Amino acid sequence: MDYMYTEYYLVVDLATGEAEEVELEEKFVKEYVGGAKLNLALYEKYKDEDPIVFGSGLFTSTMVPGSCLGVLTAKSPVTGKIAHAPITWNAGAELKFTGYSFVVVKNKAEKPTYLWLHDEIADFVDATALWGKDTWQTTDAIREEQGEDRIQLLVIGKAGENKLTSAQVINNYWGDGDRFGFGAIFGEKNLKAIAMRGMGELDVDDAEGFLEKVEEVFKDVVSQVGSAKGFDAAAYANIPAAVKAAAAKQTHRVEADFNSPLAYKVYLKYREDPSVMAMSDIWNPGVLVSDPIGFAAIGNAVNPEAAGEVLEAVFRLGLNPVAIASKIKAKDAKGAIADLEKLAESSEAEKFDAVYSPISPESERTEAAYIAGICPVLAAKAEALNAETLAELASISTGIDFDADAFKM
Amino acid sequence: MGRMDSENLKIAIYIGHGASYSWIWFVKTFDSLDFNEVYFLDESDIKNGELSNYDCLVLPGGDPFLIADGLLEEGLDKIRQFVKNGGTYIGVCAGTYLSIIFNDDPMPWLNFAEVPINNFSERPPEAIRMKYKYIVPYKDGFVFHPVRGSLEVGNKDMSFKAPLYGGPSMMAPAENRLLDYVDFDDKTLYLVEEDTAKKTMVGNAAGIRVPVGRGCLYLFGPHFEHPSYPRANMFLYDIMSKIKPFAIGPAKKGDIVLLHGDDLGEWLGIIKRELSSARVLSSGLVNLRWKIGEKIWEDEKIIYFLNETWKTIRTLQRYDLLPIEDPKGLETNARLIHSLLAEIRVLSKGGQDTSKEAEMLIEATKKLSKGLFDTYFNLKRNNWWSNGKIS
Known part of the structure; x- marks a missing residue:
């Protein structure tokens, strides 16, 4: 594919330790566009080899507002059906920068392994020493081993290693959109993490026309999103008032996803004064509430002021907060964390009812966002990110004629 | 002209x-x-x-x-x-x-x-x-x-x-x-x-x-x-x-090895892997500066060097046969660049001086990029290929 995507996608066989570059053909993109839709086509192509697909959307890593999204696609151990988990923040963009717009991970590694993708290179790295470490330790260890603090990771903790359906794939240190037990698939595959760092570049067919249209869309998006930020921008999560009030005292800053004007993620500090803006010697002094719905679930289960610290433990263990919140017995942080450590090793955690995406693709706009590589939270708020506009941007940037229907599953 | x-x-x-x-x-x-x-x-x-x-x-x-x-x-x-x-x-x-x-x-x-x-x-x-x-x-x-x-x-x-x-x-x-x-x-x-x-x-x-x-x-x-x-x-x-011709003999030529097929793929794979790792490491350096002789070198110059070398590799990999002088030596240099950057990262994190390592890094990077540019201009001069294939 000449424009907006890399030339190849990657097919990784964990059983053999081989990685194959496959040409990403224009006709394939024309038919499936990208994101969840193209992931699904790749899943079908390799379905006999137990694949999990991590893919980017057509606009992921570009200047289109909210172009952060990566999508994980596999058969959910929770539902038994194919599911698409949205991965926000920077991982989707980094995947494309590695030189592979999509990676299909097949079969199972003989021993714990992490996949290290960097500048069109796929390395299988022994992760035996990382097995048993939590997601934060693993992220730090891999970044240290490969020498870059900006390496983006999809990583599992103990819950994933124990193949629990309540396990979640964690995005660096933070929980994200996996409500489908994909962490268990990583565990089943002996795949501790996918680590990514690249400095690739993308070509655009009509670069000036694309930039002009993006500027127009960006202005519209900013005006439609308004000035709400933090938990006010994540009203969909229904965070209890008492939890919000407690979090307000711990709030250090708000953050947005890659190239997004919507700062709906809130960083809470509870290991140092949240008003201190300078970097301290404390590495990770709190938690990023990257999953407001998960935070609401935890906030309902424990004392409001303990919610942040407990959410951290959920992320470290690689658990799905919505799946396990009701099983936490203790209300205080210490007791709740002890409960979580047991849940990460227990089949009890596998029994849960609530299965929904933190960013449910209910509307046409969020559906289109999953295909385009746009943050669904932003798309849900910004009418400008509709299928018609995305199709126009897609046509300008690729030279292929797309219509709005292309952005429907 | x-x-x-x-x-x-x-x-x-x-x-x-x-x-x-x-x-x-x-x-x-x-x-x-x-x-x-x-x-x-x-x-x-x-x-x-x-x-x-x-x-x-x-x-x-x-x-x-x-x-x-x-x-x-x-x-x-x-x-x-x-x-x-x-x-x-x-x-x-x-x-x-x-x-x-x-x-x-x-x-x-x-x-x-x-x-x-x-x-x-x-x-x-x-x-x-x-x-x-x-x-x-x-x-x-x-x-x-x-x-x-x-x-x-x-x-x-x-x-x-x-x-x-x-x-x-x-x-x-x-x-x-x-x-x-x-x-x-x-x-x-x-x-x-x-x-x-x-x-x-x-x-x-x-x-x-x-x-x-x-x-x-x-x-x-x-x-x-x-x-x-x-x-x-x-x-x-x-x-x-405006330059007047002066050269009186053929330009210097080393021993050229023609790499193709699996050998070329393997060689390119090694160089790319090492260079990619070096680029990752160099992008992670934070505001390092070295005084080498009377010249100040910032880490961004290393990044520039490596990025341009990377672009050359990407150009060369389009060909299915490459004339390369001392491919093993270039491999060694690529590995050295990677390991020196890893060393610089660790030492600089500990607050130690890395000027010696930086000097070696600059020399190794020069040698690698020279080798790749030599190959590139050799291809260009001799026009042995058309459309990336042997003509």
Whole structure:
């Protein structure tokens, strides 16, 4: 594919330790566009080899507002059906920068392994020493081993290693959109993490026309999103008032996803004064509430002021907060964390009812966002990110004629 | 072109001891201007008498003290003979300082001609920023750099922008002048007060031509070869078109290995893997700076070097057969670059000095990029391939 995507996608066989570059053909993109839709086509192509697909959307890593999204696609151990988990923040963009717009991970590694993708290179790295470490330790260890603090990771903790359906794939240190037990698939595959760092570049067919249209869309998006930020921008999560009030005292800053004007993620500090803006010697002094719905679930289960610290433990263990919140017995942080450590090793955690995406693709706009590589939270708020506009941007940037229907599953 | 066309002009670029990364700019610009006979020499090549096989020698930016240390009197004299016998010398920044006398008690460098400079003083004006790279001690005084970045140069026929990164403000006679410093622009970075900078630079020569024996010198302060300044590049092209042929023998050739098929794939895979890891590591360095000789190197220069080398690899991987000099040596260099960067990262995190490792890194990176550029120009020269396939 000449424009907006890399030339190849990657097919990784964990059983053999081989990685194959496959040409990403224009006709394939024309038919499936990208994101969840193209992931699904790749899943079908390799379905006999137990694949999990991590893919980017057509606009992921570009200047289109909210172009952060990566999508994980596999058969959910929770539902038994194919599911698409949205991965926000920077991982989707980094995947494309590695030189592979999509990676299909097949079969199972003989021993714990992490996949290290960097500048069109796929390395299988022994992760035996990382097995048993939590997601934060693993992220730090891999970044240290490969020498870059900006390496983006999809990583599992103990819950994933124990193949629990309540396990979640964690995005660096933070929980994200996996409500489908994909962490268990990583565990089943002996795949501790996918680590990514690249400095690739993308070509655009009509670069000036694309930039002009993006500027127009960006202005519209900013005006439609308004000035709400933090938990006010994540009203969909229904965070209890008492939890919000407690979090307000711990709030250090708000953050947005890659190239997004919507700062709906809130960083809470509870290991140092949240008003201190300078970097301290404390590495990770709190938690990023990257999953407001998960935070609401935890906030309902424990004392409001303990919610942040407990959410951290959920992320470290690689658990799905919505799946396990009701099983936490203790209300205080210490007791709740002890409960979580047991849940990460227990089949009890596998029994849960609530299965929904933190960013449910209910509307046409969020559906289109999953295909385009746009943050669904932003798309849900910004009418400008509709299928018609995305199709126009897609046509300008690729030279292929797309219509709005292309952005429907 | 005048006497020679771009395809045949044999250009030697000095990339040996003391040369900074800016020689890559020459490579990119010469490539885009369709010069095919581009070769790379180090101090040993020059001492071994290789110069007579080229029409011109380019001495790029860097550290003239280190360059002279590497060439020794033996190499410096070979360059003097080359020019006296009819070769052309193109000096930029360090290459210019190396070739002129601007002090009563000059360093034992090339010293082709007396060209006073206005940015030398026993008591240089006070720096207002970038003090770490503002002055270089020279004998009883200091060479100082009043501005950096873009400025305007010109003569009665033309004017254009070019970047200056430490080059001299030359007080040359009118008959030698090609271009003067005309003015600064909104991208000029002042290291001294603006008035002082103007008094030091404007009206003095930015480029001169000095006949020496049967050859001549073209000496520049600004980097007319910088790929982001196309008008300056065209000025350089015009200068190159005036160069008289001189080469008397074939350019230096090493033992070429032809790699193809699985062997080529494996070799490219190793180089790419090491280079990619090096790029990842280099992008993770935070504001590192090394003083090597009298030159300040920032980590971003290493990143630039590696990125340009990466682009060359991506070009080369389109071919299914590559002529490579010492592929094993290049592999070793690629591994060394990776391991040195890993070492620098660890040491610098612990607050330790990494100048020694950085010096080795720069040399290894030079060798690798030289090897890949050699292969690239070999392909281009011989036109063995069309459309990336063996014709």
